[in-house]
Amino acid sequence: MEKTVAPAAMVKFGTTQRKDAWWAAPTATVAVLTLFVIYSMVRAFENNYYIAGPYLSPFYSPLLLFDWWPLSPAFLILWAPAGFRFTCYYYRKAYYRAYAAHPFACAVGEPHRDYQGETKLFLFQNLHRFFLYAAVVVLFFLWHDVIKAFSFGGHFGMGFGTLVLLVNTVLLSGYTFSCHSFRHFVGGNVDCFSCAKAGRVRFKLWKGVSSINEHHMLWAWTSLFAVMAADLYVRLVACGAIHDLRIF
Amino acid sequence: MPDVTFKVFRGDAKGGQAIDYPVPIAPGMVVLDALHYIQGYLAPDLAVRWNCKAAKCGSCSAEVNGKPALMCKTRLDSLPTGRPITVYPMKTFPVIKDLVCDVSWNYDVNKKIPPYRPAKDGRKIYQEDVDRVQEFRKCIECFLCQDVCHVLREHEKKAEFAGPRFFVRLAGLEMHPNDITDRSEFLKNSSGLGLCNITKCCTEVCPEEIHITDNAIIPLKERVADRFFDPLRWVFAKIFGRK
Numbered sequence: 001m002e003k004t005v006a007p008a009a010m011v012k013f014g015t016t017q018r019k020d021a022w023w024a025a026p027t028a029t030v031a032v033l034t035l036f037v038i039y040s041m042v043r044a045f046e047n048n049y050y051i052a053g054p055y056l057s058p059f060y061s062p063l064l065l066f067d068w069w070p071l072s073p074a075f076l077i078l079w080a081p082a083g084f085r086f087t088c089y090y091y092r093k094a095y096y097r098a099y100a101a102h103p104f105a106c107a108v109g110e111p112h113r114d115y116q117g118e119t120k121l122f123l124f125q126n127l128h129r130f131f132l133y134a135a136v137v138v139l140f141f142l143w144h145d146v147i148k149a150f151s152f153g154g155h156f157g158m159g160f161g162t163l164v165l166l167v168n169t170v171l172l173s174g175y176t177f178s179c180h181s182f183r184h185f186v187g188g189n190v191d192c193f194s195c196a197k198a199g200r201v202r203f204k205l206w207k208g209v210s211s212i213n214e215h216h217m218l219w220a221w222t223s224l225f226a227v228m229a230a231d232l233y234v235r236l237v238a239c240g241a242i243h244d245l246r247i248f
Numbered sequence: 249m250p251d252v253t254f255k256v257f258r259g260d261a262k263g264g265q266a267i268d269y270p271v272p273i274a275p276g277m278v279v280l281d282a283l284h285y286i287q288g289y290l291a292p293d294l295a296v297r298w299n300c301k302a303a304k305c306g307s308c309s310a311e312v313n314g315k316p317a318l319m320c321k322t323r324l325d326s327l328p329t330g331r332p333i334t335v336y337p338m339k340t341f342p343v344i345k346d347l348v349c350d351v352s353w354n355y356d357v358n359k360k361i362p363p364y365r366p367a368k369d370g371r372k373i374y375q376e377d378v379d380r381v382q383e384f385r386k387c388i389e390c391f392l393c394q395d396v397c398h399v400l401r402e403h404e405k406k407a408e409f410a411g412p413r414f415f416v417r418l419a420g421l422e423m424h425p426n427d428i429t430d431r432s433e434f435l436k437n438s439s440g441l442g443l444c445n446i447t448k449c450c451t452e453v454c455p456e457e458i459h460i461t462d463n464a465i466i467p468l469k470e471r472v473a474d475r476f477f478d479p480l481r482w483v484f485a486k487i488f489g490r491k
Contacts, residue, residue: 017314017334089446089466096445103398106449107314107339115403117443118469126469126477180462184470192425194374203376213462 013101015109022105029098036224040078043231047072052237053244054149055161058168059231062141080134081227087128089180090220092118129181139176142169152246160245161233168223168230175219178212252324253332254282256294261342266334267291273324279312279335280319283347295346303455306390310347311336316392316453338395351391357410360438364421365429377425383463384420386456389413393450393460399443409440412450412460419464422471432475435468444469 016022043059050057064076085091096102103110118125146169149162176182187206193199212219236242252273255266269290271282280298287294296319299305303321312322313334327333341349393412399405410418418435421427435441446469450460458464474481 017311017336019313019328019331092445093447093461096447102445103402103447103449106396106398106447106452107311107316107401110398110402113403115399115405115443117399117440117445119442122445123442123477126473129470129473129478130480180466181470184467184474188467188470189474191377191423191427192371192373193376195371195425200376214459216462 012109013111014104016105016107018105018107022108026098026101026104029094032221032224033095033098036228039228040082040231043235044072044074044078047074049235049238050074050231052161052234053159054151055159055165055234055237055244056145056148057231057234058142058145058165058172058227061138061145077138080131080138083127084131084135084176084179085220085224087125087131088220089128090216092125128179129185132176132179132181132185135176139169139173142172145169158247160247161237163247164230164233168226171219171223171226174212175216175223177209178216178219180213180216183209183213252282252329254286255332255334256283256286256291256347257336257343258291258294258346259343260345264343264346266336268332275325277324278320279310279317279322279324279333280308282324282333283319283335295344295348297348304388306388306455309338309349309390309392309395311338311395316396318390318392318455321455338391340395340397340401341391351394353406354389354391354394354411354413357414358417361410361414361418361421362429362431362434364424364427366426367428371426373425380423380463381420383458384416386458387413387416388456390455392453392455396449396453397444398447398449399440399445405440405443409443410438412444412465414439415441415444415468416458416460416464419468422468432472436472436476441465441468441472 040059043057050060050063056063059074059078061077064073069076097104101111102115116122142165146162146165149165150156150158152159183206186209187193187202190196190199190202190206193203196202237244250273251270254269254271256269258264258267269286271285273282280296280301283294283296287296296308298308298320300307301320303318306318308319309316310319311317311334312319313327314336316338319335324333335347337343337347338349338351341351341353344350391413393416394400397412399409400411418431418439421429422431422435444465446461446465448461451458451462454460
């Protein structure tokens, strides 16, 4: 016979009866997100090597150069995608778990007892839809950059960088348009599709967005890696560390 | 047949202890089978709530190896072998005896939800209107989502938070094509929707695989944002006179 405490007394951080590797996913999330934030900050402050031939780094797109702005032009842009990701329903889950440990994993004791959820200061999470609007505008410029990346000295062509930017923008589009707020916007706010104006169209749109929304986490991670890879590729080509492979 | 040791919580609201029971296992066994064996041969006074043994009544909720689960749906071959299997009652609710909890708080919460009120025009309802709502009707009220939700489990905010099960019910009512009750104020102020930080544990444990967070809680949060946190929508409504 083994004596144990009553279930109600399980309150310390990490206290659990789970026998699986419950710590693995949040630990990986901390590692990857921290790496991404450090990389993006370094690149934003670097303020260099963001153009290579027809390629423009997504961290600097659209390129806004003003005399009155003393810092890197990346900061005029990055607030939009950063705010979009920070208030994203998927990333909220990821960082509430990984950084705040609220909870670190399901059915695992938490470190602090005070908890307000998404009330008070965290009401700002309701701004997610406005960051979505801004992210759609940025996305428009990223597609413009992809089209430009097919132009080499006025001639149609394709380099490996074109593919990198294309894949990045496709993944960012998937991430943006699988957003829960977008899903709500196109039809989620309708109660009666058969009675609403353009209800059938909105129902089809809602169904379509719902199908990609199911994979929002996948879009979130793949687009995060893609945007970092695209920026890194442009940087390496721009500083001469590698040469762009011209496909045709 | 090899034996597996089950560490089963025995006790009541004052406390208790896990007691080891060796149980012979057979192919296809679920945790509830093992508890029936314990009741039948080793501890006839073991209290276990169960009914259908088909994952449809939601009675046999417990924590198996620390994870909230239906005991009738948890196969032994899905658990790690060679180690004892722990079976505890749901942590969020007061224990009555052994594995049986008092879940009556949930029924009190349910009574506070503004009920369905049909439109008077007798609308015809089409399939596309009820597609979303049908998912929510799958809920079997096992309360595993309530058990795993850290707002209730760790922070004990039962007085101010309805919990995922009732957000599912609220979503079903709010999205009902024929319902005319406005629950915006209730959602924002009384249900404690803002306390949910969408960490999806409820979705992970739902035996009916209802997408609680994505399809119920987040759409409700978006509706609250529509009503209380969207100045553009407010201006649009003022100009065009629409809700």
